[in-house]
Amino acid sequence: xxxxxxxxxxxxxxxxxxxxxxxxxxxxxxxxxxxxxxxxxxxxxxxxxxxxxxxxxxxxxxxxxxxxxxxxxxxxxxxxxxxxxxxxxxxxxxxxxxxxxxxxxxxxxxxxx
Amino acid sequence: xxxxxxxxxxxxxxxxxxxxxxxxxxxxxxxxxxxxxxxxxxxxxxxxxxxxxxxxxxxxxxxxxxxxxxxxxxxxxxxxxxxxxxxxxxxxxxxxxxxxxxxxxxxxxxxxxxx
Numbered sequence: 620x621x622x623x624x625x626x627x628x629x630x631x632x633x634x635x636x637x638x639x640x641x642x643x644x645x646x647x648x649x650x651x652x653x654x655x656x657x658x659x660x661x662x663x664x665x666x667x668x669x670x671x672x673x674x675x676x677x678x679x680x681x682x683x684x685x686x687x688x689x690x691x692x693x694x695x696x697x698x699x700x701x702x703x704x705x706x707x708x709x710x711x712x713x714x715x716x717x718x719x720x721x722x723x724x725x726x727x728x729x730x731x732x
Numbered sequence: 733x734x735x736x737x738x739x740x741x742x743x744x745x746x747x748x749x750x751x752x753x754x755x756x757x758x759x760x761x762x763x764x765x766x767x768x769x770x771x772x773x774x775x776x777x778x779x780x781x782x783x784x785x786x787x788x789x790x791x792x793x794x795x796x797x798x799x800x801x802x803x804x805x806x807x808x809x810x811x812x813x814x815x816x817x818x819x820x821x822x823x824x825x826x827x828x829x830x831x832x833x834x835x836x837x838x839x840x841x842x843x844x845x846x847x
Binding site: 623627650652659660661662663664667669707711716717718719720722723724725 | 736763765772773774775776777780782790822824830832833834835836837838839840841
């Protein structure tokens with residue numbers, strides 16, 4: 620079955636770049652997503668990428684996909700204290716008609732001034 | 733446009749009590765989902781409804797039932813609450829998966845404690 624793994628914690632200084640990593644196991648056609656969860660709130664979709672792409676950029680966010688290693692990363696440029704949150708990687712694939720999302724355990728990003 | 737709303741925000745139950753968590757969306761989405769979030773375990777899918785009139789089990793359906801009341805509303809029922817069901821419950825909705833990105837929009841969550 621599908622499995623998505625992330626490191627638990629990342630700490631950076633304000634103004635630095637943050638890189639959050641994720642690995643996934645499914646090898647069929649796959650969408651990969653990044654969600655952000657602020658304290659006490661629901662999840663907010665940041666961006667997603669299809670498995671035939673290598674990179675996607677959206678303002679301060681860059682998603683890189685290494686299909687060979689099944690490795691996904693989210694880079695946040697010029698990280699701000701407001702970026703402190705939990706970041707979830709998730710995937711949906713053709714096996715389930717893209718209907719179900721499988722989430723990683725989340726990476727807690729702490730940005731210090 | 734309120735997006736996805738959930739009620740209640742907080743609830744404390746005693747073991748064996750029942751309750752229904754309510755979820756509604758005003759985005760005309762076809763698909764709706766219920767997740768639970770536990771520390772260190774990410775989000776796990778309980779049940780989902782791909783379209784009005786259909787419901788399917790997710791990863792952790794035991795102890796729960798759902799009703800897709802209409803296109804807008806999707807409720808989650810705990811018939812006999814257990815301490816293991818202490819969690820944060822999230823409802824989400826999406827236009828539809830159907831071979832494309834499943835962009836899900838989440839509600840603010842219900843924090844449930846079972847004593």
